[in-house]
Amino acid sequence: MTVEIPSVQKAQRSERIDIGDGLVMRWSTRDDADNIADCMALAFRWSAIGEPVAEDEDPAPNPWVKAAVKRVLSGNCPVMTEFDYAVVENTLSMNGQNPIVACASLHGVPGFYGEKVSMLFGKPEAISSHPDYRSKGLIRKLLFELIHPASAARGDVIQIIPGIPYYYHQFGYEYAIGSRSSRSIDDLTTKLPDLMSKDALLPASLAAEPFTLRVPTLEDIPYLCKLSTREAQKAQAQVGLDYGEPFWRYIIHGIFEIQESIYDTTRVTRIIVDAKSGKDCGLVMGEGAPKTELMMFTLEEGYHYREALYPVLRQFVLEGEELLVFALTQAAEHEENEAKEKVEDNDAMEGEQALGPATAVLTALAAAASADIPPVRPILLDLDPDHPITKLLESKSTADDQKNARLYTRIPSYANFILKVAPSLEHRLAQSPLAGITATLQFDFFRRVEGSAGRGLEVVIKDGRIISARDDFVPLTHEELMLAARTRKALAKAEGRPDNKKPTVFTIQFAPLSFTRLLVGDLSIDEMIYFYSDTTVSGGDDAKLMLATLFPKAKEQFQCDMFWW
Incomplete structure (x- = not known):
């Protein structure tokens, strides 16, 4: 298995978006390093990153965070360059003021999924905004208009963030990949x-x-x-x-x-x-x-x-x-x-x-x-x-x-992710009692939400190989399913043959984004059914075995090495 290496961004990206009040969103250059580092250090001054903050202390800007940001903007960091920081610049800032008021970097981290797949994890990282510019939607804009599109453009099928509690749920991230306990x-x-x-x-x-x-x-x-x-x-x-x-x-x-x-x-x-x-x-x-x-x-x-x-x-x-x-x-x-x-x-x-x-x-x-x-x-x-x-x-x-900490995980297209990791999924199938199976998996996520490509997913497997996956699948209603069954039976009767061409279809329902937890091995299918009352699996014993085979629960979780900082 060859390790994927992110393509290096060799020049500043051209995007420059005016968002009003003198604020402009753009991508960084090395000239921004000091200002971005100062913005981050100020935002994390009360954080215990590096060293604990005493209760009676009025801390200075965090020096560990400042040094880390300077490192990743140096030009020799293997997962990003000086052109991979998305920033909001206050073009009306006075002399002596830091013009960078919000920022978010994009890392490309080489990793693996299962035994057969090497892949890149898009990793939005080192994200902050100046205290005076919070609750203005700046981080949302940076993520949705610069970070996520750039990550998708280079082919990332998954993003992870080790971020503050709850915050990134609003941007389509689900707690899924568990951090290694220590x-x-x-x-x-x-x-x-x-x-x-x-x-x-x-x-x-x-x-x-x-x-x-x-x-x-x-x-x-x-x-x-x-x-x-x-x-x-x-x-x-x-x-x-x-x-x-x-x-x-x-x-x-x-x-x-x-x-x-x-x-x-x-x-x-x-x-x-x-x-x-x-x-x-x-x-x-x-x-x-x-x-x-x-x-x-x-x-x-x-x-x-x-x-x-x-x-x-x-x-x-x-x-x-x-x-x-x-x-x-x-x-x-x-x-x-x-x-x-x-x-x-x-x-x-x-x-x-x-x-x-x-x-x-x-x-x-x-x-x-x-x-x-x-x-x-x-x-x-x-x-x-x-x-x-x-x-x-x-x-x-x-x-x-x-010990139960999890990383925010975003899989914007389940279909693209399934196709990317297909070699590992097929390897699991080949080692199981379902080797060589032909079946269609139809997932209903009830509704499309922020962070997902559609309200459903269809995966077609033939002779144990994944031949297609699509996000635009719309689950049939009970009426439509019944009418389709009648049509199939009528055709068999007209042709004078038994109704023995009924396809093997497994139908599964998951709450929006919760499928992510099964995909990355955070929960087993039994635990999904237990913890989420809206999880259902139809299609007999083979349906549940199929999900358990494709997406087994991981015994040990992801190690997120913070060297990328």
Whole structure:
């Protein structure tokens, strides 16, 4: 299965839409990066993205969000370019005012559906509006007039958003794809004393570890790709992301080329080495700041997770801590130098005010380093629930509060989606008791709503192959069905033959947009019937078996890697 790569937008799109009051919708260029980043940082100033906000704090614009937006607008992000941010510009803004008052970016994320299909997920991301411009319909306009049309034009059959509660329902999105649940260990020194003990942290002990970690280079990308497949990660998801060459090139190289602040030094990727033989034998990847997050841990065949767990995790945590300390030290030194320059420029009062906090940070960091204080930050395990590491640390960790979180999911045309993922659906059929079946599936969604192409769907299957799917299907009324049956019987009688040409037709009813949850494996057909009273399946035992076969419930949900930020 070849991983799909999004086509790169190489120039600014031409759309420029006047929406009145001096506001214009258009697509971005790199010149907009600072203004878009400032708009996003202001909008997310009260958000806990990056670091928690204290109750008595009046936070500044969010620096983690600002750095993330600058990264994706740098021109070397693999899922978007500097021309993929849709913005609302206030053309009447005064000097010193930010002209960008609302924005939404469009990512193209390579992923998979089932065993046979590689596809792109359209991902509207990093969406915000200035507080003074909210509740004016600007995000709706950006989505429906720029983002969604651009996503459809490049062939996306699905969009996902990890957004704020309820908000995106109004734009045709349904909670469907479940985010991978995670587990956390709140204090490594107490929960895992053997991991972070003083003896284990001594240089001699670290030097004797059976596994060591090394920084990957560009030459290691094929190896990283090999160890980040679903099979290598022991992932069970039927819908998720592909970690290919663009991902790894960006993560181990690209982000460091454009690093501007401490908030860009977050991802830690290391190759695991067998210390005895010197052979590369695994991969560990995750976040080092502001919290330690383990997102990938894979070993070659012949190596045991139980033996590698503590040596690898100990070094991974320490490298994340060193990365954070290094970044904070750099920031403090930068602030201290700027403060000294102000003193030299005879702006003594302002310089002394800035110098104090910077010097305090450097002093505290130096004291921590000299005291050899082991890290006590929590660690988040963002791995498959049945991954060996998750199981080994299950009793030491607690389940994430957001274990039932789902991504907003929009499938604008069910027919286009079915045809795109047909190879995986046909593969499931071929492995089932219904192999080789010929049947027609007729779906009634009661009414067409925002986010859907029609009120019905018809899928024709012949000899186990999907030969057509259309959104313009209009379910027949009971009267029309009865009259069609009479016509068929009358024709058989006139031809002197038995009525044995009755086609196999399965009729299904779903509430508008709820079919999305079955399509992506969020709910089984039995759960759909249980949770949605308007779900009905007609056509005998084979009808229900058909739906269960085509759309099985996924045991493990989608991992949405926020590196795209």
